[in-house]
Amino acid sequence: MSAIYSVSGKLLDACVLAIVCENDTYGYDLTQKISDTIDTSESALYPVLRRLSKDGYLTTYSQEYEGRNRKYYSATLEGKTQLKFLQDQWELYQSNIRSILYKKKQEIKEEVS
Amino acid sequence: MNTKQFMKELKKSLKGFPEEESNNCLEFYKEYFAEAENPEEALTRLDSPRKIALNLMNENNVTVPIKQKEKLENSLDSLPFDLKQKESLQKQFSLVLLFAILYELVIAFCHSFVSSDFLMYVDTGAPKLPFYITTLAFVISFLMILSVKVKKGEIAILKNKYVVCLVLLMTSVWLLWHQQQIHFHGYWQWIWVQMPHGTNVQEFVQLLLISVVDGYVTESIYKILGCIVLPFNIILNVISSVKSRIKEDNHDESTTIFEGT
Numbered sequence: 001m002s003a004i005y006s007v008s009g010k011l012l013d014a015c016v017l018a019i020v021c022e023n024d025t026y027g028y029d030l031t032q033k034i035s036d037t038i039d040t041s042e043s044a045l046y047p048v049l050r051r052l053s054k055d056g057y058l059t060t061y062s063q064e065y066e067g068r069n070r071k072y073y074s075a076t077l078e079g080k081t082q083l084k085f086l087q088d089q090w091e092l093y094q095s096n097i098r099s100i101l102y103k104k105k106q107e108i109k110e111e112v113s
Numbered sequence: 114m115n116t117k118q119f120m121k122e123l124k125k126s127l128k129g130f131p132e133e134e135s136n137n138c139l140e141f142y143k144e145y146f147a148e149a150e151n152p153e154e155a156l157t158r159l160d161s162p163r164k165i166a167l168n169l170m171n172e173n174n175v176t177v178p179i180k181q182k183e184k185l186e187n188s189l190d191s192l193p194f195d196l197k198q199k200e201s202l203q204k205q206f207s208l209v210l211l212f213a214i215l216y217e218l219v220i221a222f223c224h225s226f227v228s229s230d231f232l233m234y235v236d237t238g239a240p241k242l243p244f245y246i247t248t249l250a251f252v253i254s255f256l257m258i259l260s261v262k263v264k265k266g267e268i269a270i271l272k273n274k275y276v277v278c279l280v281l282l283m284t285s286v287w288l289l290w291h292q293q294q295i296h297f298h299g300y301w302q303w304i305w306v307q308m309p310h311g312t313n314v315q316e317f318v319q320l321l322l323i324s325v326v327d328g329y330v331t332e333s334i335y336k337i338l339g340c341i342v343l344p345f346n347i348i349l350n351v352i353s354s355v356k357s358r359i360k361e362d363n364h365d366e367s368t369t370i371f372e373g374t
Contacts, residue, residue, distance in 0.1 A: 028149060035158070043160040
């Protein structure tokens with residue numbers, strides 16, 4: 001998927017946390033889920049996972065799959081709390097942006113059409 | 114690049130990273146390729162190994178030795194060779210040659226002062242003016258090479274890049290002619306003629322040392338090197354400017370597309 005708005009930093013952290021909070025997941029699966037929705041490089045996700053693990057928001061465990069170990073990421077309680085915080089912040093940010101972008105939406109729509 | 118080469122390159126790029134960081138990252142990408150249905154296709158969706166290492170270092174505040182940090186920061190993966198490394202090599206080479214030229218210039222002036230032959234060589238009768246011009250052209254051109262500035266990892270030759278190329282080209286041609294006219298019939302022949310008369314190795318070595326001190330051999334070396342390094346510099350500078358031009362064009366194109374949407 002390609003988009004003109006890029007997702008990075010805390011927003012990408014929030015997206016990764018949201019996916020992991022929903023279900024424990026492994027690296028490749030997570031990169032596919034993210035890149036199906038957001039236009040970001042797949043290699044941008046490893047530093048995010050590493051950072052979230054270091055900050056204590058994610059933990060990892062290994063599970064055998066087809067004769068090899070798969071590393072799963074799981075959200076900790078701190079991770080879920082952080083996701084809640086990031087969601088609240090995003091809603092606030094979104095409403096602020098919306099207040100600027102759609103102030104004169106109707107007028108512009110009429111003008112363009 | 115295939116996945117094997119990618120992993121090898123990644124390992125190299127993670128050199129100097131804390132062991133835990135490096136192992137974790139390698140493990141992640143190893144698993145990534147193992148999970149992908151088509152690993153070679155999955156590889157195309159990834160950044161270059163160097164960029165991955167650089168992002169990891171910057172985003173996660175990983176402490177990395179300065180040398181490795183600079184290497185990663187200066188890397189330009191889209192280019193077949195590292196321009197900054199090349200530029201540094203070019204500068205070092207130019208500096209060595211510049212010193213050799215200045216050395217010879219001082220020696221030549223001293224000789225001329227002692228023997229009062231400012232205008233021509235006493236032994237061959239050849240005019241000395243070409244020597245002065247060539248030497249000065251050399252000094253100027255090397256100073257110009259040294260003034261090359263680096264911007265965002267790319268070589269951005271100062272406004273006078275065409276002048277630099279022209280001076281280098283003219284100097285090379287001039288040099289080849291000068292080499293032919295004076296050099297081979299002068300110094301080399303002089304050494305060559307002396308050699309058969311030399312009775313032993315010790316005498317020849319002494320002779321060689323004297324000629325080095327006198328600037329004969331030094332001059333020969335820098336002129337021969339100059340014949341190689343100057344055209345080489347011209348080619349590299351032209352490649353650099355063409356590459357940056359292409360890059361600028363691509364950038365303009367993408368900006369236009371963005372504006373178009």
